[in-house]
Amino acid sequence: MLPLFNTVVSWFLKKRKHQMELFLKYPIDVQQELLMRLLDVARETEMGKQYDYSTIYNYETFAKRLPIQKYETFEPLIERTRKGEQNLFWPSHIQWFAKSSGTTNAKSKFIPVSSEALENCHLKAGKDMLALYINNNEDAGLFNGRGLRLGGSSAIYEDNNSYFGDLSAIIIENMPFWADFSSAPKTEVALMSEWETKMEAIVNETIDENITSLVGVPSWMLVLLNAVLKKTGKHNILEVWPNLEVYFHGGVNFNPYREQYKKLIPKKDFKYYETYNASEGFFAIQDTNNSTDLLLMLDYGIFYEFIPMSEFNGENSIAISLEEVKLEINYAIIITTNSGLWRYLIGDTIKFVSLDPYRIKITGRTKHFINVFGEELIIENAEDSLRQVCEKTNAEIMEFTVAPIFMEGKNQGAHEWMIEFKEAPKDIDYFTELLDNALKSINSDYEAKRYNDMTLTMPKVHKAETGLFYNWLKQKGKLGGQHKVPRLSNNRDFMDELLNMSIAVEE
Numbered sequence: 001m002l003p004l005f006n007t008v009v010s011w012f013l014k015k016r017k018h019q020m021e022l023f024l025k026y027p028i029d030v031q032q033e034l035l036m037r038l039l040d041v042a043r044e045t046e047m048g049k050q051y052d053y054s055t056i057y058n059y060e061t062f063a064k065r066l067p068i069q070k071y072e073t074f075e076p077l078i079e080r081t082r083k084g085e086q087n088l089f090w091p092s093h094i095q096w097f098a099k100s101s102g103t104t105n106a107k108s109k110f111i112p113v114s115s116e117a118l119e120n121c122h123l124k125a126g127k128d129m130l131a132l133y134i135n136n137n138e139d140a141g142l143f144n145g146r147g148l149r150l151g152g153s154s155a156i157y158e159d160n161n162s163y164f165g166d167l168s169a170i171i172i173e174n175m176p177f178w179a180d181f182s183s184a185p186k187t188e189v190a191l192m193s194e195w196e197t198k199m200e201a202i203v204n205e206t207i208d209e210n211i212t213s214l215v216g217v218p219s220w221m222l223v224l225l226n227a228v229l230k231k232t233g234k235h236n237i238l239e240v241w242p243n244l245e246v247y248f249h250g251g252v253n254f255n256p257y258r259e260q261y262k263k264l265i266p267k268k269d270f271k272y273y274e275t276y277n278a279s280e281g282f283f284a285i286q287d288t289n290n291s292t293d294l295l296l297m298l299d300y301g302i303f304y305e306f307i308p309m310s311e312f313n314g315e316n317s318i319a320i321s322l323e324e325v326k327l328e329i330n331y332a333i334i335i336t337t338n339s340g341l342w343r344y345l346i347g348d349t350i351k352f353v354s355l356d357p358y359r360i361k362i363t364g365r366t367k368h369f370i371n372v373f374g375e376e377l378i379i380e381n382a383e384d385s386l387r388q389v390c391e392k393t394n395a396e397i398m399e400f401t402v403a404p405i406f407m408e409g410k411n412q413g414a415h416e417w418m419i420e421f422k423e424a425p426k427d428i429d430y431f432t433e434l435l436d437n438a439l440k441s442i443n444s445d446y447e448a449k450r451y452n453d454m455t456l457t458m459p460k461v462h463k464a465e466t467g468l469f470y471n472w473l474k475q476k477g478k479l480g481g482q483h484k485v486p487r488l489s490n491n492r493d494f495m496d497e498l499l500n501m502s503i504a505v506e507e
Helices: 002-025 027-041 046-050 059-065 071-082 115-136 167-173 177-181 195-206 218-232 255-264 379-393 428-442 444-453 468-475 493-501
Strands: 096-101 108-113 146-150 156-159 162-165 211-216 246-249 271-278 281-285 294-296 302-308 331-337 344-355 358-365 396-405 414-423 460-463
Touching: 002 027, 002 115, 027 059, 027 302, 027 331, 071 108, 071 162, 096 167, 108 115, 108 167, 115 167, 115 246, 115 271, 115 281, 146 195, 146 218, 162 167, 195 218, 195 444, 211 218, 218 246, 218 255, 271 294, 281 331, 379 396, 379 428, 396 468, 396 493, 414 468, 414 493, 428 444, 428 460, 468 493
Parallel strands: 096 162, 146 211, 211 246, 246 271, 414 460
Antiparallel strands: 096 108, 156 162, 271 281, 281 294, 294 358, 302 331, 331 344, 344 358, 396 414
8 A cells, every 4th residue: 555655645745846936936025925914814913903913014114013022022922822812913723832942031932833833834844845855856765664753752731721742742643644644653652751661662663664764853863763773683774674765854953963874874875854943933944955955935824034143132133034135144033923923033043055046054043052962052041050059069160161972873962061160069970960950940951851861961060270261262362352251062162172271170
């Protein structure tokens, strides 16, 4: 049955490629029409009446009348909706909320996911991801086997007649039958909330399946693939799944993992396809083989604006439309969506590498961060945790920086801290334990990645010699002025330089 299924579904998906040609040919027109449609649909909502959407006829008026906002400013409306009120920022009934961490004053944030966003953004993007791959690879046999899907912490919870959980769980709950039929593991396993049990169940269910594709975050998928090899005693994944042909990945920077995947999947023509999605929406997809550029998808019910990072001033920034962007400039993204997020600053930064069509690269976040493993550790998390631990240990900190320890082989990752103390703690191991616990209490994504040491192990903390950071900045000619020690980094450049200079004493 599966070969016939592959033929039918592949034909169906190829038809979508022709529909994409509209926004590829007329990107600005598509975006402008989309904005007017969103305003018209939401004109009778509380926000629609507050800002008089019915009298907004162009982008310029829209940008002047509506403020840019972050989650913190939008949260009161979201909380009212979670408690049962409707028609506040979007007219259709909002039942689903994607749980995500990362605000400065809350452990988790709850992103509204409307039925329109589910159907016309998230699920549509999943079909487009497959359509683009199949169009680029005529001999693709994805649906001759099954796609192994690995979601996040996928439990769904009910609260006040609304539901919240990881976006991956919400998508699995609402998948079309043909996508569910061609996926593994089965839904009840994919939605298991206890990670260790879930991993074991996925391995047991899939090792004898004909897996042709992988979908998931690189750090977690690496853990799963190593578990498959341990269970089967094989040397590489192709010995388990010989027909594996593509890995669709997103969520974290793939570069640190690339070489490890090449060793696990030693196949010269194996394909890697990157996606750019978040709880707030699905934004871009790699549309050609062997590329790191992502096609900005303009017909998912998301209207885009951009802030040049050279002029970034948070919610007080001045944004520009897609029509005004230029190549190779770092921009913060603002989105207006069919879930009722209006001029919402998501915190990501990108740059355009092509304007015809509009293709982008993800460049980072608007704040310091570490997101190598999907932990989304931001500067506020680190500083708040250090403050708590210093109060408990009577320690005082002068400078610090944090970098990832990348996964290698079957070894999990970790965070490496270099801390220069004014007053050092008596017991650095106890300090490290308290720091780890504080981070887990503040950041739910970090807590999930630390669960049972499955992806992240205990942090590694170095006590730096007095003056290390000063000498490091001096060596770079960056003493005084606006020069600062980078607190968090997604690579090891700064940490390795400091370690080479350091005579840090580890206790």
